[in-house]
Amino acid sequence: MPSHLNSGEVRHITVDEESVGQRLDNFLIRILKGVPKSHIYRIIRSGEVRRNKGRVGADDRVAMGDVLRIPPIRLSERVEEKAANPAPPREFPIVFEDDAFLAIDKPAGVAVHGGSGVSFGVIEQMRQARPDARLLELVHRLDRETSGLLLIAKKKSALKALQDQFRERETGKTYLTLVKGAWPARLKVLDQPLHKYLLPDGERRVKVTTADNPDGMRSISLVKVARRLGTMPGLNTHAPDGFTLLEVTIKTGRTHQIRVHLASAGYPIAGDDKYGDFELNRELGKAGLKRMFLHAWRLKLSHPVTKLPLELQVELPAELLQWASRE
Structure with missing residues (x-):
């Protein structure tokens, strides 16, 4: 089981340069691998996650040097078992790919990531299919029922550059x-x-x-x-x-x-x-x-x-x- 799961202690994480500009929810989903998305949103909504000692929203962007308070995370045995059983590997039709990012054709009915009653999504399956990839991160989202173009970054610099374009x-x-x-x-x-x-x-x-x-x-x-x-x-x-x-x-x-x-x-x-x-x-x-x-x-x-x-x-x-x- 990943060491961060069932942590009984409050932790403080300082935002580094490569994470600047990420939404809080995406940042925590990346940092707290294996923790269900629904649980992450719950601790944000409840105010248990704090930024520089103040409340913070899921869609707020983190800044360089922000100190995030992460509450103790206790998960059920069922969730622990799910974390120990990764998503089945799967590749999706590639529309474009180079060293910086790739674009896939997401089929309808597949979530982009796990959470909210979904065990896994596109990103978890692709990470399993590409175990040697240094980084695979969603640039944006599509509704589960929507098909079509979905971008996935292969480098943190590409992730930030692409997300900046979407935001601006x-x-x-x-x-x-x-x-x-x-x-x-x-x-x-x-x-x-x-x-x-x-x-x-x-x-x-x-x-x-x-x-x-x-x-x-x-x-x-x-x-x-x-x-x-x-x-x-x-x-x-x-x-x-x-x-x-x-x-x-x-x-x-x-x-x-x-x-x-x-x-x-x-x-x-x-x-x-x-x-x-x-x-x-x-x-x-x-x-x-x-x-x-x-x-x-x-x-x-x-x-x-x-x-x-x-x-x-x-x-x-x-x-x-x-x-x-x-x-």
Whole structure:
């Protein structure tokens, strides 16, 4: 069992230069390997993790010299057993790879990392598949139900450079999504703040809020109509105006941003089990759409080492392409 698990003592960790700018939750997930993500978020929310003796949020960025207080961590035998049984090794389709980072085509239904009831995700499986890799760290996240481009850093310098680009909105992230209804071509910009909250069972949700809400995070989505699809047999009752295939470029990377923005506008994503049209989803499932139609399609960025412009793209998987190509 890793030595840091079931530690009965308070520990203090000083943030080093290579970790500057990381979100607190990502920093702790990396430092406390084997500790479930849900446990890490719990000790942050409860205030047991302190930064320079003050409270700190999961999405706050750590700075050089910050002193983090880590409370005693006691885990059940089941969690200890899980930590002792690593994820099965798995490689994913490679879209791009060099010495600095790699981009994979993540399939739908696979979490990017373990936690919240998921034993392991992409990053744990890739670490097992590449035991000689000095470092493999997620640059950003995708929802479990979303497919497409996911970046993984192979060097800390590349991780910081790429995350800086995402934070400074210097990347162009475009998704393909199928929504219920005929999206109005004039509606091109969704600039609405989003607010995260918890359901009674502890599950996270997001909603559009007002500009004067201090907890609202500014969120911007740019929408372009890619293709209009008419009504589909058996779905006329639930989608009388047919469907629209959209290209959505996000200028901010908020949790569930595209899903909430589109649903709030009255055009929910086909197959979205959190914010979608549940009656329509049931009929779509019977017709063969077994997942949410949201795909991380294209990513424009600067290479973290050479600084040259780079454009990555991965086409729709077969189970979505057959829907997008319908007349």
